[in-house]
Amino acid sequence: MSDGGRGGDILRRLSGSRGHMSKARVETAPDRQGQTPTARDGGIGPRPREIEVTGWKGFRQRHWLGLVGVLNFLVFFVVWQLVQTYTPVVDTQWVPVPTAILKDLWENIANGVLIEQARYSFTNMLVAYLLSVLFGVPLGLIMGVSRMSRMLFGPYIWALYAAPTIAIAPVVILIFGIGAPATILVIAMNAFFPLAINTMDGVATVEENLVRAARVFGANRYQVLRRVVVPYTLPWILTGLRIAVTRALLGMVFVEVFFSPQGLGYLIRQASDVSDAATAYSVILIVVISSVLLVQLFRYLEAKFTPWSQEIQI
Amino acid sequence: MTDAVGRPLEHERAVDAGTPLIEADRLSIEYEKTRERTRLLALYDFTLTVPAGEFLVIVGPSGCGKTTFLSAVAGLVAPTSGSVHFEGAPVRGPGPDRAMVFQDYALMPWRTVEKNVRFGLEMAGRRGPRHNDAVQSYIELVGLAGFEKSYPHELSGGMRQRVGLARALVVDPKVLLMDEPFAAVDAMTREIMQGELARIIQETGKTVVFVTHSIDEALTLADRIAVITSRPGRLQEIIQVDLPRPRYEKDVKASPRYQELREHVWGLLQQEVSQNLRSGVE
Amino acid sequence: MTRDADVDTRSAAGPLSPPVQRVSKDGPRQRFGRLLRSAPGVVLLVVSLVVLIAVWQYAQTRIRAVPPLYLPPPSAIWHALLENFRNGQFQQNIAFSLQNYGVGLAIGASAGVAIGLVTGGIRKVNIILTPYIWALYSTPNIAFQPILIVALGFTPLPKIIMIILGVIFPIIVNTIAGVEKVDGSLLRAARVFGANRLQLYLKVAVPYTVPFIMTGLRLGATRGLLYMYISEIYGSTNGLGYMVLQATHRFQTPTAFAGVVLLVVMSILIVQVLQIVPRFLPHTREAKI
Numbered sequence: 001m002s003d004g005g006r007g008g009d010i011l012r013r014l015s016g017s018r019g020h021m022s023k024a025r026v027e028t029a030p031d032r033q034g035q036t037p038t039a040r041d042g043g044i045g046p047r048p049r050e051i052e053v054t055g056w057k058g059f060r061q062r063h064w065l066g067l068v069g070v071l072n073f074l075v076f077f078v079v080w081q082l083v084q085t086y087t088p089v090v091d092t093q094w095v096p097v098p099t100a101i102l103k104d105l106w107e108n109i110a111n112g113v114l115i116e117q118a119r120y121s122f123t124n125m126l127v128a129y130l131l132s133v134l135f136g137v138p139l140g141l142i143m144g145v146s147r148m149s150r151m152l153f154g155p156y157i158w159a160l161y162a163a164p165t166i167a168i169a170p171v172v173i174l175i176f177g178i179g180a181p182a183t184i185l186v187i188a189m190n191a192f193f194p195l196a197i198n199t200m201d202g203v204a205t206v207e208e209n210l211v212r213a214a215r216v217f218g219a220n221r222y223q224v225l226r227r228v229v230v231p232y233t234l235p236w237i238l239t240g241l242r243i244a245v246t247r248a249l250l251g252m253v254f255v256e257v258f259f260s261p262q263g264l265g266y267l268i269r270q271a272s273d274v275s276d277a278a279t280a281y282s283v284i285l286i287v288v289i290s291s292v293l294l295v296q297l298f299r300y301l302e303a304k305f306t307p308w309s310q311e312i313q314i
Numbered sequence: 315m316t317d318a319v320g321r322p323l324e325h326e327r328a329v330d331a332g333t334p335l336i337e338a339d340r341l342s343i344e345y346e347k348t349r350e351r352t353r354l355l356a357l358y359d360f361t362l363t364v365p366a367g368e369f370l371v372i373v374g375p376s377g378c379g380k381t382t383f384l385s386a387v388a389g390l391v392a393p394t395s396g397s398v399h400f401e402g403a404p405v406r407g408p409g410p411d412r413a414m415v416f417q418d419y420a421l422m423p424w425r426t427v428e429k430n431v432r433f434g435l436e437m438a439g440r441r442g443p444r445h446n447d448a449v450q451s452y453i454e455l456v457g458l459a460g461f462e463k464s465y466p467h468e469l470s471g472g473m474r475q476r477v478g479l480a481r482a483l484v485v486d487p488k489v490l491l492m493d494e495p496f497a498a499v500d501a502m503t504r505e506i507m508q509g510e511l512a513r514i515i516q517e518t519g520k521t522v523v524f525v526t527h528s529i530d531e532a533l534t535l536a537d538r539i540a541v542i543t544s545r546p547g548r549l550q551e552i553i554q555v556d557l558p559r560p561r562y563e564k565d566v567k568a569s570p571r572y573q574e575l576r577e578h579v580w581g582l583l584q585q586e587v588s589q590n591l592r593s594g595v596e
Numbered sequence: 597m598t599r600d601a602d603v604d605t606r607s608a609a610g611p612l613s614p615p616v617q618r619v620s621k622d623g624p625r626q627r628f629g630r631l632l633r634s635a636p637g638v639v640l641l642v643v644s645l646v647v648l649i650a651v652w653q654y655a656q657t658r659i660r661a662v663p664p665l666y667l668p669p670p671s672a673i674w675h676a677l678l679e680n681f682r683n684g685q686f687q688q689n690i691a692f693s694l695q696n697y698g699v700g701l702a703i704g705a706s707a708g709v710a711i712g713l714v715t716g717g718i719r720k721v722n723i724i725l726t727p728y729i730w731a732l733y734s735t736p737n738i739a740f741q742p743i744l745i746v747a748l749g750f751t752p753l754p755k756i757i758m759i760i761l762g763v764i765f766p767i768i769v770n771t772i773a774g775v776e777k778v779d780g781s782l783l784r785a786a787r788v789f790g791a792n793r794l795q796l797y798l799k800v801a802v803p804y805t806v807p808f809i810m811t812g813l814r815l816g817a818t819r820g821l822l823y824m825y826i827s828e829i830y831g832s833t834n835g836l837g838y839m840v841l842q843a844t845h846r847f848q849t850p851t852a853f854a855g856v857v858l859l860v861v862m863s864i865l866i867v868q869v870l871q872i873v874p875r876f877l878p879h880t881r882e883a884k885i
Binding site: 065068069072073076091093094151152155156159162163164166167168170171173174175246249250252253254257258265268269271272273275277280281283284287288291292294295 | 727826
C-alpha cells in the first residue's frame with residue numbers, strides 16, 4: 001500500500017526506466033541545465049530536483065498506483081465472491097462470500113451495535129495510549145540523557161520491552177477484574193515500552209558534533225536538550241509512537257477477544273461462538289481497516305514532520 | 315557576487331602584532347578513554363600565540379591534536395595543564411566571541427538554511443529586524459541567496475559548508491575556528507571555496523585559526539602555518555608565508571617561492587609520517 | 597537505522613554529559629563511576645535483578661504491601677516452578693507448546709522468505725501483494741483466532757496457523773525491504789561483469805538480503821512465540837498459555853507467574869540464539885533498518 005511503488009523490481013532499476021513513479025528525477029536543476037553545479041559555481045546548485053510531468057500522462061503517472069490498488073482489491077473480492085459462490089474452496093460457513101460480510105457489516109452499523117462497541121474499544125485504547133505517551137517519552141528522554149537513570153531503569157525497561165508483556169494479562173485481569181481499567185492497563189503495558197526504548201535509543205544517536213556546535217554558539221544544557229536532543233530524537237519518537245499503536249491494538253484485541261464482555265474483540269468472539277462467520281469477518285474487517293489507517297497515519301506524520309530522516313522505515 | 319576570483323588586493327592584510335588574541339601557554343590536554351580505560355595525551359606542552367587579524371593555518375598528520383587545540387580555544391575542552399587565554403582572559407567555556415566551522419558541517423537537519431544561520435543569535439537572545447538583516451546579508455555573502463528556505467539535506471556539501479560559515483560569521487565573532495571545513499567537499503568546490511573564504515576574510519577582517527591536512531590549502535590561505543607533530547601533539551615549526559595575495563592565481567602557485575615553501579612543509583610532515591610508520595603509531 | 601525493533605542497551609555517553617571534560621585526580625566518586633561504566637551489562641543486570649527480587653520478597657512476606665494472592669513473593673513463584681516441574685505439568689505443557697511453535701516457525705519462516713524474495717524481486721507481484729501484506733502486518737491477527745477455533749476445533753492446527761500468522765509477516769516485510777535496498781552500485785558492477793537478470797537476482801540481490809532476513813527472523817520468532825501463547829489462552833486444553841489461564845481461574849497465582857516467567861525466559865533465549873547464530877555465518881550481520 002505504501003511501498004508498492006518504490007524500487008519494486010531491482011532489475012528494472014538497472015535499465016534506467018523509472019517505471020511508474022509519478023515524478024522524474026533529473027540530474028541538474030531546471031534553471032541551471034547543461035552545467036554540473038559543482039563545476040560551475042563551487043557547489044552552489046541544488047541537489048537533483050523533481051519535475052512534475054503534466055497532462056494526461058502526468059495524471060496517469062501520478063494516480064497509476066492508486067488505480068492499481070483499487071483494481072487490485074476489486075479483483076480480489078470479485079474472485080473471492082465467484083469462487084466461494086460456485087466452487088467453494090473452503091466451506092462457506094467459515095469463509096462466507098464478501099457480499100454476505102458487507103451485508104452483515106451494514107446491519108451492524110445500522111443497528112448501532114458496531115458503533116457502540118467500537119467507541120468502547122477505541123476510548124480505552126486512546127486513554128491507554130495517551131498514558132503511555134505521557135510517561136514513555138519523558139522517561140525515554142531522561143534515560144537517554146542521564147547515564148545514572150539509564151543504569152537504574154534501563155535493564156528493566158529493556159527486559160519488559162523484549163518480553164511478551166501481554167502474557168501477564170490474565171494475572172492483571174484476575175487482580176483488577178475485567179473492565180475498562182484492566183483493559184487500559186494491559187494496553188498501556190504493551191504500548192509503553194517501545195516508546196520509552198525508541199526515545200532512549202534516539203537520544204543515544206544524537207551527533208556529538210551537533211551538541212558541540214550548539215555549545216560553541218552558546219547553548220546551555222537546557223537549550224541543548226530543547227534545541228538539539230529533542231528535535232534530533234523526533235524521528236525515533238515518531239517511530240516509537242507508530243510501534244506503540246500496533247502494540248496497543250494487539251493488547252486491545254487480545255483482552256477483548258478472550259476476556260472482555262464488551263468491545264470489538266468481544267463481538268468477534270461472540271459471533272464466532274455462534275458460528276456466525278459473516279459477522280465475525282465484518283468486525284475483523286473493521287479492525288483491519290482501523291489498524292491500517294492508524295499505522296498509515298503515523299507513517300504520514302513521520303514523513304511530514306521529519307523530512308530529513310530519509311531512512312527506510314519498516 | 316559569487317565570483318570574487320581574481321580580484322586584486324592592494325596590500326597585505328594588516329596584522330596587529332602588538333595584541334595577541336589567542337595565547338596558548340604550555341598547554342597539555344589529556345582525554346580519558348572510557349572504554350579502554352586509558353588516557354590519551356592529545357596535546358603536550360603546546361605554546362602558540364595568534365595575533366588579532368591573522369590567518370593562522372595549523373597543519374599536521376591525523377590525530378595530532380589539531381582539533382583538540384580548536385576545542386580548547388572554543389572552550390569545549392579544558393586544559394589538563396597549562397593555559398589558553400583569549401584577549402588576555404583564561405578561556406572558561408564557549409562564548410560568542412569565538413565561532414566554529416565544523417568538518418561535517420554540524421547543521422541541524424530540522425532547521426532551514428536561514429534558521430541554521432540564526433542559531434547563534436537565538437542562543438545569545440538576539441532577535442529583531444536588525445538581526446534578521448544580518449542573517450540575510452551573511453546568507454548573501456556566502457552566496458546562498460535564494461536558498462533561505464531549503465533544508466540541509468537538499469543542499470550539496472559545498473553549500474552546506476557555506477551555511478556553516480554564515481552561521482559562524484553572523485554572530486560577529488573575534489575569531490573564526492575552522493576545523494578542516496573543506497575536507498568533505500570535492501576538489502573543485504574546495505578550490506572555489508578557498509578563494510571565497512579568502513575574500514570573505516579579507517572583507518570582514520576576522521582572525522582565523524584554520525586546521526587542515528592539505529599543504530596547498532595551507533599555503534593558499536595562511537599568513538602563518540603552524541606544523542604540529544602527532545601523539546602527543548607538539549608545535550614543530552612556524553612558517554611565515556610571504557606569498558603575495560591573492561594566491562589562487564596560477565603564477566603564484568607556479569612561483570619558485572611557493573614551491574620552496576611547499577617542499578619545506580612537505581619535508582616536515584614526511585619526516586613525521588615516516589617516523590610514525592616506523593614506530594607503528596599511524 | 598535501528599529505530600524500529602533493533603533495540604540495544606547502549607553505553608554511549610549521553611549528549612548532555614558535561615561538555616568540558618575535566619580529567620581530574622581520581623576521587624572515590626570517579627573510581628565508582630568508572631567501575632560502573634566498565635562493569636559489563638550482564639553483571640549490572642544480575643545485581644539489579646537480585647536487588648529487585650530481594651525487595652519484592654521482603655515487601656510481600658513481611659509487609660504484605662499487596663495481597664499475596666495478587667502478587668505472590670518470589671519464593672512462592674519459585675516453589676510453584678519446582679512443584680510443576682516435579683509433577684511433570686510444565687514439561688507436558690511446554691512440549692505441546694514448543695511442538696506447535698516449531699512447526700509454525702518452520703513453515704512461517706520458509707514461506708515468509710520465499711514470499712519476500714519473490715515479492716521484492718518482481719515488481720508486478722510487489723504491487724499486487726504489498727497492500728495485503730501491509731494490512732495483515734499492521735493488524736493484530738489474533739482477531740482471526742475465534743473463528744479459526746470454531747472452524748477447526750481444539751486441535752493443534754488453529755494454533756499452528758496462528759503461529760504462522762505471527763511469524764510470517766515480519767519476515768516478509770524485512771525480506772522485501774532487503775531486496776529493495778540492494779545497493780545500486782553493486783548491481784551496476786555485476787552488470788558490467790556480464791551478469792544476466794537471473795544472476796543479478798541470485799548472486800547479488802539474494803545474498804544482500806540475508807542480513808535483513810535474519811532481522812525478520814528474529815522479529816518473527818518472538819512474535820510467533822507470543823502468538824503461540826495467545827493461541828493457547830482460548831480454545832485449548834494444553835500448552836503454556838492454557839496452564840497460566842487455568843492457574844488464574846483457580847487463584848493459583850504463583851503457578852501463573854511461574855508460567856509467565858517461563859515464557860519470558862524462552863523468549864529471551866530465542867532472541868539470544870537468533871542473535872548469536874548470524875555471527876557464525878560469513879558476511880552476515882543483522883541489518884540495521
